[in-house]
Amino acid sequence: MGKLFSVSYFGNVIPKLLSALPSTIGIVLASLAFGLVLGFLAAALRIRGGPVMSRIAAFYISFMRGVPLIALMLLVYFGFPQLMSFLGFEAGSWPKYPLVIASFALNVSGYLAENMRSAYLSVDKSQFEAAHSIGMTGLQGFVHIIFPQAVTNALPSVGNTVIMLIKDTALAFSLGVVDIMGKAVLINARNYGARQVEIFVAVGLIYWAVCFVLERILDLLEKRGRKPLRLG
């Protein structure tokens, strides 16, 4: 039956997987960028959107956090083209990457909104009053006083969300995206069931290493962040 674990095969497969790492990183960064924008909007509306918008934002956040990622991905991937054709926009096929990124961005925006909201709320109210008392406008107070402190507060939880996002992007293969997990699944399919453990341990270790490096960077930032961030 062969070896328990073929170290040489394991060594061979790692560079092949790493060739798809840029794809994974691209998906993570793009999803994070859109997720941060959506999350910020949702958090802002949740906090001071008035009774109606705040309700809607709360629903949005709860929905994005409550729906399993794979269900959201399938909903966006299959639902969006269907929705578009209902609305009269026909396209032979919609590009895969934007839809995959959109579903990750929607999902992560719910978590980021909660991270940002609690970071904002953890800044003491008196800070606002102090800013006001020295003649700052509401916007100035937010930009110069509240926001830098909120960013520092948000760093640990946002960091965790990003790490979660990185591991979640491993699901993109289910829609045929060739990121590192997609590559692993392709190699696995070509192998007719041989050396599966080596392939998936290798891909897992790559995710682990990426998360490990990111955690270290976040630790450093957090230590530095004890001094509130200075903008300009």
Next chain:
Amino acid sequence: MRLDTQFMLDSIPIILKALPVTAFISVFSMLLGGLLGLLIALIRYYKIPVLDRLFRVYVSLIRGFPLMVQLYLAYFGLPFYINMYCQSVGIDNLAKNIPPLAFAVFAFSVNTSAYVSEVFRSALDSLDKGQREACSSIGMTSFQTMAHILLPQAMVAAIPNLVNLFLGNIKASTLAYMISVHEMMGVAVVLANRAYNYLEIYIVTAVIYWLLCVLLERVFARMEFRFSRYKVRV
């Protein structure tokens, strides 16, 4: 926009019929993972040599591997090793008779154990050191101290995080459909592929999971309130 609402309504009971499978996966992996996680937390709390190191690596790896990778490792890897063992002792391949559901529960339990161990460890660490000293000063053994004093308090501190992990498990159980377990997601995918009504089915599925999570969140919030009543009295 034309949504086939009749089809949506009809699909709800079909998907819900698989709710027990979803519940089975989430509850069992929470129980098994919870027990294993508690054990790991205790090993790491008492800093038992060698094992402490070993489980530190275990927890780090499990938390760093995507759940999908763990699921595939269980689904592809375990049968491989079981078959290898069976061949070496000359018996029929036992792995053929193991349903995919078992591999799913195994993978989710292992995954949960790492997160649960961190929850308990931080809950135990958050307790005042003076309590351990107080217990030993009145002659309690370290087992008594853990069972009667530390663990009950740690449990209460851990509940909110355990609830989050459980809700996470419900959502994570959807991945089991990738190894052909017919839980709610798996049933939904089959339905969608049969009728090409993707949008309808996936809206229904998403809403079912969302409602399930919201409902359970409410229930658990009530429970948490009850469990933490003792704090108010003090």
